[in-house]
Amino acid sequence: MAINPRIENPSVRTSSSTAGDIVRNFVRVVNMPMLIVATLTVLFGLLIVSSAVEGSSDYSFNRQVIGVGIGFVLMLIIWRIDYHKLGALFVPLLIIDVVLILSPLLPIIGVEAKGAHSWISLFGQQIQPGELAKIVTILVMATMVSRYGGRLKSGKEYLKCVGILLIPCVCIMAQPDLGTGMVLFAIGLAALFTGGADWKWLLATFVIVALLIVGVIMLDPILDDMMGHDVFLKEYQMNRLLVFIDPTLDPSGVGYNLAQSKITVGSGGLVGKGLYAGTQSGLGFLPEAPTDFIFCVLAEELGFLGCIALLGLYAGLIACSFWIAVRADHQFGALIIMGIVGMWVFQILENIGMTIGLMPITGIPLPFMSYGSSFMLVNFMALGLVLSVWAHRVKIT
């Protein structure tokens, strides 16, 4: 570990290393609770994915395990990086952010699927750069907000931060990927809120965003009619909103996903139908079971107890993150963690919420659970950052 002689942590002795020191240093560098909770969460996720992909030729459990493996290595690398150094990379990070988000629009590597340019194909593997942009956006926002040292009182400062946040948010709409855009917005909001932005600005932002959403929903059908094609929202997105407002709408058509996901979750009962014994997912009634609706598989097979276990793991993960954030040696580290927590919480709320009718349906994956490597890598990178904040709060001898 690099030692910065200018920073002296009084609690750490700078004497020669002994066996006792090594143990003490290990405890300082490694946040055991976080690691244990994270490990349990990842294993739980693999277990559920193994059930969800069973008997399917479209998904491969091995691929998911490889994704976890790569993610673990990435986590170790990022863990070792002193997070403070990342603060100096604001401009390059912002550029990387934009490049990542816009890369699927490039001609050769970009791949179009379901009307969106969200994927690129590299070395025969498809990845979603928008997912990686989440991490970069977390860093960008944390850097930006930490410059103002937890004040953000003046409108100019606030607008600057929001302006920076808007860059990736607007870029992602070019793909377009509404879901990821909302996650980026949630990340920014978490950083701005915990970064001490003045209430009135936050409130103003909230009101403006709410009005924008309502305006888009109201204007969209009219504009669609005028232009003859989808302007803001695609038809399926509009339908999802309509189903969210009226869950009984067309259960065999546009309301099918919601109706089936609620049946799947509800039929789990207290203890579920048993692992690998889900009928809704196993027989294909549940669409997109391993990816967007992985929570339904868990809820059906392990029941309410299984759901509580997962929520408990998430709560533990978030609690550990808070624990570390509070003990970070700099606001930058705390803001990184708050951005990560913001991302996790929003995705958990949206993903679980949509399966049980609390949120409109969007294709946002569930952290550590959903099948798919891109977001798995992002979660491990986020873990790496949190651990880095913990490890680099002190000088290691």
Added chain:
Amino acid sequence: MPTTMTAVAVAIGVAIFILLLLAVLSILRVRRAHNDTVIVKRSFGRHSAPDGVGIDDVRKQDSNEASQKNAGKGRLFLFGVFIAGVIGTLTVRLWSLQLLSGEAYSKMAEENMFSEVSTPATRGRLLDCKGRELVGNRPSMTVSAPRRIASDNNIIQRLSLVLGIPKGVIRRAVNDDSAGAQADRIIARDVPMRAVAYIKEHPMLFEGVNVEERTVRYYPYGSLAAHVLGYIGPVTETDLLIPHDNEITYEMGDYIGKGGAEFSFEGVLQGIRGSKTYRVDVDGNPLAVVSESPPQHGADVCLTIDLDIQRATDRTLAAIIAKAKDVGYEFINAGAIVCLDVEDGGVLAASSYPTFKPDAFTDGISLDLWNQLTGEDSDDPLTNRVISGLYPAASTFKAFTGLAGLEHGLIEDETRYECTGSWDKYGVQWAQQCWTYPAGHGTLGLEEALRNSCDIFFYNVAAAFYEKWELTEDREHGDILQDYLRSWGFNSYTDVDLPGELMGRVPDAAWKKETFADTPENNGWQPGDMTNMIIGQGDILVTPLQLCNGFAGIARKKMLAPHVFGKILDQNGEIVVDYVPKELPIQPVFDAKNIARIEDGLARVIETKGGLFNALPVAVAGKSGTAEVFSAKDSYAWYVAYAPKEAPKYCVACVLEQGGEGSTTAVLGVQHTLAAIYGVDLGDIVVETWRTGER
């Protein structure tokens, strides 16, 4: 749901909630700790870092002013509370969904998983009285397609090539609406296996086209006994309005009996569908059979029809009509023969001509054929003339009116009337003639009057009845002749177990008054009405079955309901239900001596036709009739007879529309039927050349 488990689950949920709150509260604790120690450096101060902050800048950024950091801690605390709220909301929602509504959703999941398919029951067969199959079932490969393929020229072209059917015919079949708008249209039946294999191997080329094995109704003898057997067709909404006697449920595309025995015994023949419950995947593909209740196949029904006799009546009827046409009966076009078992009233054979092929109806009859069968020039082949054909009974009626005269004392042992060929009791202007006019029969009694079919003898009896009626104080109830005729089954349903029977008519004063209410000067009951009725003419109408059943009644001295139902057999051929002879509620009253006189007369009738029935090993008794029908160009010919005379077993009636004289043409139908019964070969049917003359 075990309550302890629920309690544990809720406790875990609460614990998570508390855990999160503790984690959030710990933020405040750390803040307090900071004030005392400097173990951890926190950086929530208000110092802002300069632009272009670097690692050293961040590190150097010191936060010594503890008071400035409180705002940042507060935000973390609020964020934590928000997260706790999110997880709490999700927990509560899951609790309500999985624990409160869990059972309802489980049921919905099960509905998703299982698919119930009903399995059709095989329709029971119709057998003759000796167990020979009259209507059966056979498998047939059938090609069908939904209507939408009509617009796909490629598919129609390919079907045309594979099936060897012209494209126009396929298009017409696909566009046919007779089986309902939703049903697949049947394009071809009995498709050869090669074509079946080709279509099945190339599903992409024949999208939407179905090839399946269907059970089709099979009529081994074509149109034999078509009117008795009836036909089946795809069930329609109107069919379901007719109540059937058990809990059969029909599905779209099911067949239902629509005529004849197929209709009458629908409840026995149809059977009850079974059901199979499959576990299915999302596309409805069956994965496993979960439960199964086998279909209850329809039972076989043995009819009273005797295949041999039926075949004889069908052939005889068609042959007489064809031959009669050849020899000058230019208007003959239709007729009926019915043969009853005198002992129990069973219908041994019933033929109606012209006829039809029942299998044309099975999958919905084509419009062309329907128009052909029901058109104005069709002679109504779908009408079962045996029960729905109404004719004046003509001289055959004299058997009943003669008996009425005997019973009411209007014909005594010594009663003789003189026939001079003409009769003018009610005035010269109302003179009526015997069929022998200008010759007469001379003076004769009842038996000879029957034998010679003398009208004038019966006119005198009619006059006697008229006088009796005139003297009755209560004229509404004075129709003693009519009442007696009705006691022999006329003017009422015979209660035969076939649909579409008509009741006929025995006119009386009340009927005439009501029918001709518009012309009050002409609606009084006249002696002429009585004299017409007594020789079976005028407004009297009977069905062949009524008349035959009446003669059978004379032969057995009792009125029974005619029937085609024999017995119900189970799948092992064991009798489940056997027919119990049914006496008609109103029985005629007669003296044995009187009925013997009628029988004697009927036996003498046979002798007049010199030897027609001599070839038979038994003696026969019968009566001819020649009815004048106002709208027809030629007379309607009747003949009814039973045999053996001493111990009657068979009673046969034959009617030929515009068939001339009963004793010339209709008698052949009876003669050949009886010959077939007794195994006598009479050779080809020979019809005498058309001439006017005797009745």
